[in-house]
Amino acid sequence: METEQVGRRDEDRDVTRVDSLAREVFAGIANKWALLVINILGERTLRFTELRAEVEGISHKMLTQTLRGLERDGVVRRTVHPTVPPRVEYRLTEAGQALRGTVNGMCAWTRRYLDEIEGARRRFDARRADAAR
Amino acid sequence: METEQVGRRDEDRDVTRVDSLAREVFAGIANKWALLVINILGERTLRFTELRAEVEGISHKMLTQTLRGLERDGVVRRTVHPTVPPRVEYRLTEAGQALRGTVNGMCAWTRRYLDEIEGARRRFDARRADAAR
DNA sequence: CGGGATCCCGCGCGATACTG
DNA sequence: CAGTATCGCGCGGGATCCCG
Secondary structure: OOOOOOOOOOOHHHHHOOOHHHHHHHHHHOEHHHHHHHHHHHHOOEEHHHHHHHOOOOOHHHHHHHHHHHHHOOOEEEEEEOOOOOEEEEEEOHHHHHHHHHHHHHHHHHHHHHHHHHHHHHHHHHHHHHHOO | OOOOOOOOOOOHHHHHOOOHHHHHHHHHHOEHHHHHHHHHHHHOOEEHHHHHHHOOOOOHHHHHHHHHHHHHOOOEEEEEEOOOOOEEEEEEOHHHHHHHHHHHHHHHHHHHHHHHHHHHHHHHHHHHHHHOO
């Protein structure tokens, strides 16, 4: 899992290039809130408020917004139980599940390199600090 | 590669939770410009201007900013050739290489589900449109 | 409880100009 | 060519209020 060799294929470029829909979709998930939400919903189905508690620091508005986006793209399924008070549950769709690996990869990477990164930052900041002297 | 089963481990939560450094780092790469740049530099080493041409739509300022961030976190290595005019090359570090798999995963996912997503969007928008009636 | 709508502030980001 | 700095505006996003 560590250093998997990846053969780039030409079509990979489509995402980064002209295809505007692909770019839009990519941008929609390549954002921290979306990824964090996917990461959490990967574990289990959650209600809005529960989810909000899990994703530390997200505002009410950003969560709804993120969820709408993911729902619209068919990554998340929203289920409303018509009770009172209402009970709304969010879970990953099939497509959403397919993203778990990727998202987990990013989390794993962060953990794996955290110390190195901390060091890299210190060195970088130090260099700049005395360059600014 | 498609639907890799991933066992969640408890530590995965660290990234999404209290550890502020991890969160910061995660947020740094979980953004579309950073991921696009990593994706492109995964292919080959590039100069600033070349890179700018590859990442369609990125502004001069955003590119520098993104590159500084990645350099600071030790994801990208910046090499200055003291010629005139200056030649500056960017390439992935070891840590950066380790991200390629993940980033490619996101690209692959986008391609793989693009049609489904397009359909999901149409249905979603249609539902809202007549709900708004 | 879930989530729309509105208001408004702050800063993200683009444009432009200047240095080495 | 690569990069920093400055300015200015536009909109992202938080706070708040209301509704089913």
